[in-house]
């Protein structure tokens with residue numbers, strides 16, 4: 001039977017993306033390590049959130065025993081992952097905290113965004129062609145309302161995301177809720193952008209929500225096919241903090 005995207009089986013295996021994953025007798029960084037799984041090894045189980053530490057664990061059964069693996073060492077590809085001519089259909093991609101895409105997936109229609117649409121810092125900013133057109137139209141429309149928007153992050157490869165994720169976990173621990181595991185970031189789709197004000201005074205800050213730029217996006221982004229992924233209202237559902245700067249393109253006009 002074909003699985004719908006939102007009811008993929010819980011038993012679908014996770015893959016170790018870290019150099020190794022510790023298999024522990026109990027959740028917690030100071031508990032006994034029974035063995036270690038290597039990168040690429042797969043393991044199935046159920047999800048468990050330790051309310052004491054807020055860390056997420058996979059509870060698996062190995063050799064007849066319940067064991068725990070920290071979720072920040074694992075990723076999992078959604079069984080509905082099915083690119084067409086190399087690309088996932090826009091608006092139908094399934095990427096969230098618990099389901100992802102292969103870390104090697106890269107759309108083949110990425111194009112570079114240029115000034116005046118980006119923060120000019122010497123970095124390359126790429127998006128899928130349709131999303132790039134849409135963000136340009138959106139930034140132009142905002143400028144018509146005397147609101148200056150700039151893209152400050154766009155497509156990120158799975159490998160680049162791995163570096164960001166590992167850095168975030170080193171800094172803030174495994175329970176951090178702002179950086180996605182490799183394969184689990186909307187930025188890897190090439191359709192998500194982080195947007196800031198011209199002076200970057202509120203870049204990657206919750207305060208961006210209440211700036212005139214943030215308010216313009218809230219009122220208008222839907223007309224251009226963009227929706228804010230992480231709001232104050234859905235943190236429990238998404239597993240991530242509220243991010244008023246992060247907008248994902250879902251294709252054409254999504255207001256109707």
Ligand SMILES: [Zn+2]
Nearest residue numbers: 153193194246
């Ligand atoms: Zn983002």
